[in-house]
Amino acid sequence: MKTVVITGSARGLGYNMSRFFREYNYNVVISDLNEENLIKAKEELEKYSSEGKIAYKVCNVSKIEELQELMKFAISEFEKVDIWINNAGVNQPQKAIWELSESDINTLIDVDLKGAIFGSKVAMEQMIKQGSGAIYNIEGYGSNDAHMLGLNMYGTSKRAVTYLTESLAQEAEERNTGVIVGKLSPGIMITEFTTHSLGNDKIELADKTKKVYNILGDTPQTVGKFLVDKMVTNTKNNVKINWLTNSKAFVRFMTAGFNKRNFFGEDQKLLTDENEKK
Numbered sequence: 001m002k003t004v005v006i007t008g009s010a011r012g013l014g015y016n017m018s019r020f021f022r023e024y025n026y027n028v029v030i031s032d033l034n035e036e037n038l039i040k041a042k043e044e045l046e047k048y049s050s051e052g053k054i055a056y057k058v059c060n061v062s063k064i065e066e067l068q069e070l071m072k073f074a075i076s077e078f079e080k081v082d083i084w085i086n087n088a089g090v091n092q093p094q095k096a097i098w099e100l101s102e103s104d105i106n107t108l109i110d111v112d113l114k115g116a117i118f119g120s121k122v123a124m125e126q127m128i129k130q131g132s133g134a135i136y137n138i139e140g141y142g143s144n145d146a147h148m149l150g151l152n153m154y155g156t157s158k159r160a161v162t163y164l165t166e167s168l169a170q171e172a173e174e175r176n177t178g179v180i181v182g183k184l185s186p187g188i189m190i191t192e193f194t195t196h197s198l199g200n201d202k203i204e205l206a207d208k209t210k211k212v213y214n215i216l217g218d219t220p221q222t223v224g225k226f227l228v229d230k231m232v233t234n235t236k237n238n239v240k241i242n243w244l245t246n247s248k249a250f251v252r253f254m255t256a257g258f259n260k261r262n263f264f265g266e267d268q269k270l271l272t273d274e275n276e277k278k
């Protein structure tokens, strides 16, 4: 039986990828900052039948020792890790660079960039010993060099994550590690991430932004399923698994008049479940 470890998986994309890996009978190790949320997520995931087991461990990805402990835990539970996904991430307050506090900047870089660097290092060390495995990092706004006021540190991190992942893939191949490395590009998902910065503070979305999100955005269930279906069959190094392709975005805009999805209720309450089938 295969095993996947996913960081930041108590909710959002990480949780939903865990759910779909269960459908493929993977053992799943979920991890996040808060134990209570992990227990709840495990209970929910157990409702989806699978031959795989679920284990959880608290892990702050900005601390390499905690990622090392997470890997040790996964190996002690399941002996081998087949897929490791550096998924944990935080959105940023919509501020210009000079308006951000030192602490905000540190958190954004520590989680969004260093979390992926440390996670990649820890996963690679173990997978080299195994002689096999796959590591995936998550792209995001800025990965393709787009710029927007208020997404400076997030974009800096995600652009670097793209470079990091491609470098790691090249090194893995040149050193004949047997490990493959790839990028997951989830497009726009309507999650707590969309409406909150640094995990907590509410972001007031402009009506124009909500309109675009209703056209281009998807639930983390839809995107999670797509990404997992591709990961379980992928054998190639240096792939990009891309949900929102340019052609998909073009079709979405052309058919926007027929779009019935509205992800945002009163006070920006998320209505993702109601929109799942639309």
Ligand SMILES: NC(=O)c1ccc[n+]([C@@H]2O[C@H](COP(=O)([O-])OP(=O)(O)OC[C@H]3O[C@@H](n4cnc5c(N)ncnc54)[C@H](O)[C@@H]3O)[C@@H](O)[C@H]2O)c1
Binding pocket: 007, 008, 009, 010, 011, 012, 013, 014, 031, 032, 033, 059, 060, 061, 062, 086, 087, 088, 089, 090, 111, 138, 139, 140, 141, 186, 187, 188, 189, 190, 191, 192, 193, 194, 199, 220
């Ligand atoms: N939502 C989007 O539109 C979108 C678009 C592109 C990329 N992404 C990326 O997808 C990934 C998942 O995003 P999401 O939308 O599911 O967000 P989310 O906020 O729903 O989930 C992120 C999870 O990461 C956890 N987390 C935060 N800091 C952590 C830390 N230091 N250590 C461990 N866990 C931590 C949170 O507790 C949360 O459970 C992120 O890397 C994000 O940048 C999101």
